[in-house]
Amino acid sequence: MTDYDGVRSDPEVLVYLDFETTGLNPFGGDRVCEVGLVRTRRGQVEAEFSSLVNPGRPISPGAAAVNGLTDRMVAGAPRFTDLLAELLGLLAGATVVAHNAAFDLNFLAAELRRAGIRYPGNPALDTLRLARRYYRFRSNSLQAVAGELGIGFDRPHRALRDAYTTKAVFERIIFDLTGATAVGADVALRLQGGAVYPDAQPEVRLPPDLEEALQARQPLLVRYVDGRGTPTSRLIEPRDVYARGEVIYLVAFCHLRGEERTFRLDRISGYQPA
Numbered sequence: 247m248t249d250y251d252g253v254r255s256d257p258e259v260l261v262y263l264d265f266e267t268t269g270l271n272p273f274g275g276d277r278v279c280e281v282g283l284v285r286t287r288r289g290q291v292e293a294e295f296s297s298l299v300n301p302g303r304p305i306s307p308g309a310a311a312v313n314g315l316t317d318r319m320v321a322g323a324p325r326f327t328d329l330l331a332e333l334l335g336l337l338a339g340a341t342v343v344a345h346n347a348a349f350d351l352n353f354l355a356a357e358l359r360r361a362g363i364r365y366p367g368n369p370a371l372d373t374l375r376l377a378r379r380y381y382r383f384r385s386n387s388l389q390a391v392a393g394e395l396g397i398g399f400d401r402p403h404r405a406l407r408d409a410y411t412t413k414a415v416f417e418r419i420i421f422d423l424t425g426a427t428a429v430g431a432d433v434a435l436r437l438q439g440g441a442v443y444p445d446a447q448p449e450v451r452l453p454p455d456l457e458e459a460l461q462a463r464q465p466l467l468v469r470y471v472d473g474r475g476t477p478t479s480r481l482i483e484p485r486d487v488y489a490r491g492e493v494i495y496l497v498a499f500c501h502l503r504g505e506e507r508t509f510r511l512d513r514i515s516g517y518q519p520a
Contacts, residue, residue, distance in 0.1 A: 257430035261340040264408040266313040272356035273448035274492035277301035282405030289428035296406035298323035306512030341431035345388040347372035355444035369441030386454040460484040465520035
């Protein structure tokens, strides 16, 4: 057993975790609407778990466009609190592995806080951080990284499938770096440069492609649904992002309007580099 910041974890046990959510802002009220989890020991699958989750709020148009989930699909699903006992049991003693790990950890911590439970302290490995540190992919989304590494996947942006894709990506990265088919979490954490944990203070976490476009001021073609429900296609140049209450806003120069505009991220139903 290894002690990571006071949490007793078995370095041989990894849990690959993926959440689908109603939006991007767990601190502003967005919720988990699907969970996928794969628990492994020494690279061998011990258990898997998958469930839709009733989030108790609508799924935003942007999130629905990505994950394909609808309010009707999750209406009869269990609440997150109904799944807590099983989820915490599967997480016990494990190091979490996720792509853009802080995003999933922030949602987990927020859901636990609503239930009056503190985040259990699991350290996390992040395939996004590893990809950025050791590779130069054209895109660092999970599906793009998997494709660049020659890993096939189907039904992207559903939680269990993405958890298995994360597993395949992580194992391929570890093999590339060490020549081993499996290593302990202690070795992987050294390669990563330390563990990932939930943010201590609320922070906006964007999908990798959008974050990189913002940093590079890269023009994007976006599909946007305005306040009247009218869809439009726009060429924008991202400039800033901020949260206000439950909503995350993207500030960008809009070529359609010829001026700087503010867009609700939950109304962006798709985007691609221009």
